[in-house]
Amino acid sequence: MLSVLDETGQPVAGAYRYADVVRDGMVVDYLGAIQIVRELKEQVEQQLDAQLEYAAAAIPPGTDALDGGAIKHVIQGAGFEITALLDEPTAANSVLQISDGAIVDIGGGTTGISILKDGKVVYVADEATGGTHFSLVISGAYHMDFAEADRFKRNPAHHKELLPLLRPVIDKVSSIINRHVAGHEVKELYLAGGTCCFSGVEAIIERQTGIATYKPSNPMSVTPLGIALNCTQEAI
Secondary structure (H helix, E strand, O other): OEEEEEEOOEEEEEEEEOOOOOEEEEEEEHHHHHHHHHHHHHHHHHHOOOOEEEEEEEEOOOOOHHHHHHHHEEEEEEEOOOOOOOOOHHHHHHOOOOOOOOEEEEEOOOEEEEEOOOOOOEEEEEEOOOOOHHHHHHHHHHOOOOOOOOOHHOOOHHHHHHHHHHHHHHHHHHHHHHHHHOOOOOOOEEEEEEHOOOOOHHHHHHHHHHHHHHOOOOHHHHHHHHHHHHOOOOOO
């Protein structure tokens, strides 16, 4: 997903593409990722009738040593100067502005957790389990190929039907959250990431963790907007 902000920090354009170039938070199709980002860049440039030069990006927390360089090269390969590389929950907090609590970014392949105290990040973690696992379960249960299952999952009309099937995966996400917030006195969870668009996920997480859980109206856009807010005009 690519989001563009104006000089006042207000969204002015955006574009997104569902793709299987990242798995478990890691780039697995380097050339495919470059091509998609380049096409999104060109699409938004046509919308704005302007050239985009600078971009920031984000990765799952704790994966910088493994994948930070790949993400940086993807952004540069698509024609941007990269100005910042953040972890995803921290980027999300640029929008959410949480002082105390935990941000849970449930993406395609991983669940990232960032715990904040007095507005500062005191703990980050990331574990495999996310939307990809939803799609795999649906694929097996409905005898669909992965791409079809992924599309089926994204249709809100199917969410009520799918919720009992996907409950074990959501419970796994909840257990990941419980393990990482233990000992931190977290009283509120704030959800971000495309997988959180699934209807009812917040109620299950709240019930399983015993922690008040909040979901913005469009959780998929939170992290991309936070990334854009951290973009400057100084390349790293």
